[in-house]
Amino acid sequence: MFSKFLRTNARLVSHQRRAFAVDHTTPCIFKDLEGHGYLPSTKPMRPIEYPKEFSALDQILDDMTIIQKNGSTGLLGHNKLRETVDKELPHLMEELKKVDEADERLNAALFRDFSMLSSAYLLEGCHVNYLASRTKDNEGTYGEGMDHLPEKLAVPFKFTADRVRYGQPLLEYAYGYALNNWQLKDDKDTKNINYHNDDLYPVVGAPITSGIELIRKFHGSESEAGFVLIHVVIDSKTHHLTAAHKMMMEGARAKDRNVMN
Numbered sequence: 001m002f003s004k005f006l007r008t009n010a011r012l013v014s015h016q017r018r019a020f021a022v023d024h025t026t027p028c029i030f031k032d033l034e035g036h037g038y039l040p041s042t043k044p045m046r047p048i049e050y051p052k053e054f055s056a057l058d059q060i061l062d063d064m065t066i067i068q069k070n071g072s073t074g075l076l077g078h079n080k081l082r083e084t085v086d087k088e089l090p091h092l093m094e095e096l097k098k099v100d101e102a103d104e105r106l107n108a109a110l111f112r113d114f115s116m117l118s119s120a121y122l123l124e125g126c127h128v129n130y131l132a133s134r135t136k137d138n139e140g141t142y143g144e145g146m147d148h149l150p151e152k153l154a155v156p157f158k159f160t161a162d163r164v165r166y167g168q169p170l171l172e173y174a175y176g177y178a179l180n181n182w183q184l185k186d187d188k189d190t191k192n193i194n195y196h197n198d199d200l201y202p203v204v205g206a207p208i209t210s211g212i213e214l215i216r217k218f219h220g221s222e223s224e225a226g227f228v229l230i231h232v233v234i235d236s237k238t239h240h241l242t243a244a245h246k247m248m249m250e251g252a253r254a255k256d257r258n259v260m261n
Helices: 002-019 052-064 083-090 094-098 104-133 150-162 173-177 220-233 238-253
Strands: 180-186 212-214
Touching: 052 083, 052 094, 052 104, 083 104, 083 212, 094 150, 104 150, 104 173, 180 220
Parallel strands: none
Antiparallel strands: 180 212
8 A cells, every 4th residue: 555655656746747847858937846846946927027019918917907006997897808808909929939938937927917818808707797696685696708719819828828838728826826926025136036935925923925916916906815825825835845755755765764754
């Protein structure tokens, strides 16, 4: 039973290392398991670092958030996101093709952005329907989402998914909504893309997620930020987990029970 457990975990670790490009044969932001665990090996790219060709994409993503930084209501709050994308988002495939395949940070950021925008485009109607059907005595219903994406979202979305080797164009946890979607609130060196996992922690006594903030948001509330960022903070400790995993496997290989323990 114990040997079966070790073989299963060895296969799991091997799969994990391929998925996170630990062999460095393919550009990937998740490759420093020993230094950063499940977090990116460098700071997630912020829109201010983008080439100017993607400014329209950045602007729509900023404008879509329901609670804007100035307190006004964004596109999703007015049911205007789809309309804005259809009218104002350019087809960016030619610009995407110019992005260096080895630029792991930019490719990952663009996949994050297209996944966020595509999800909002598909589900905007569900949010509107829920608010319209909700009453004091009825929780409300979401209805059905959009059954298609326009070409200028769908094609870049699939292209960026392939670029980061994710394979499927969907909004997911690591590249999309959480682990690649934070920035340091008080970044003392914004030009330095390197960081230490402890940088994510606030000063003693402050709320656990108060040292970081979301890059992309749907709602813009503290609840949304807290829900996502607590996962980032938790994963900032996973480099200890991967170190323990490595030690356990080395102990098993050497048949050394003390090392394994």
